[in-house]
Amino acid sequence: MSFSTLAGIDFTSRPTKRKPITVALGTSDGQSVKLLRLDRHADFASFAGWLQTPGPWLGAFDFPFGLPRELVETLGWPREWLPLMRHYAALTREEIRTTFAAFCDARPVGGKFAHRACDGPAGSSPSMKWVNPPVAYMLHAGVPLLLEAGVHLPGLHAGDAHRVALEAYPGLLARELIGNRSYKSDEAAKQTPERLIARKDLIEALEQGRTRLGLRLRLTHAQRDALAADASGDELDAVLCLVQAAWAAREPGFGLPADLDPLEGWIVSAGSSAPS
Structure with missing residues (x-):
């Protein structure tokens, strides 16, 4: 299927006007990615409305879609993805924190967290981590929105094949x-000239197509300046996810591994060595 719209989503588990969910929308010809615009959603209702946008579109979302199998089996939680997600969504954040903290406390130093198979190749935080970054809460907030919207999650849950959601991680490309x-910080005191230079270098590398994904980012002068000026890095993270979405859109099976664990899921482009 050809996707007329691609999206990269920088997600937050507590969206506000100051810290919204940022959606980078674009198109791709298979060799380059053109950024069309950046949308901002200050609450879940607005974002849920965007998820209902008719397809065909493919989005790469910066939050986990699954939990580590080791964690799930140790806790005795459901071992199928949809029942597991329903169980997880029914918990409060305090229950999640208490449960995961107890799991970690019972394990030796250096191996506190359980990991998914994709964490190593992606260099990502474990999806059970509840602080710095609180990706466990992002999963808790994000996956129910995808299920309610009826989108298709390849390898995990069947939905509308014209609206495809994949898990992404901007740090992988960065x-x-x-x-x-x-290259980013939400704290004003840490929004340094060095981080600004890093954002400019990252944008330049994306425009030159220096990633192993073999795609060049196309920006206007105004877009380039805006991405560099956003010291939080949220807009740039959304664009990094957009590039991952464009790569997945041209790959057979969205570039997901054939042996993907249907409980854990996978981060798009993790472990992929070169463009096809």
């Missing part, structure tokens, strides 16, 4: 291009 340099 590290490939600028290493471990920090």
Whole structure:
């Protein structure tokens, strides 16, 4: 299927006007990705409305779609994805924190968290982590919105094949291009000239197509300046997810591994060495 619209979503588990869910919308010809615009959703109701946009579209979402199998089996939670997500959504954040903290406390130093198979190749935080970043709460908030919207989650849950949602991680591409340099912060005191330079270097590398995904980012001068000026990095993270969405849209099976764990899910483009 050809997707007329691509989207990269920088998600937050507590959206506000100051810290909205940011959606980068674009198109791709298979070799380049054109950023059309950035939308901002200050609450879940607005974002849920966008999810109902008729397709065909493919979105790459920066929050986990699954939990580590080891964690699920240790806790005795449902071992099928949909019942597991329904069980998880019914918990409060306090219950999640208490349960996960107890799991970690019972494990040795250096192995506190359980990991998904994709964490290593993606360099991502474990999806059970509740602080710095609170991805466990992002999963708790985000997956129910996708289920309610009826979108298709390849490898996990069948839905409207014209509205496809994939898990993404902007840090995967960012590290490939600028290493471990920090390019963003929500704290004003940490929004330094060094981070501004890192954002500019990252944007330049994306425009030159220096990632292994083999795609060049196309921006206007105004878009380039705006991405560099956003010290929080939310807009740039959404654009990084957009590039991952464009890569997945041209790959057979969205580039997901054939042996994807249907309980854990996968981060798009993790472990992929080169464009097809």
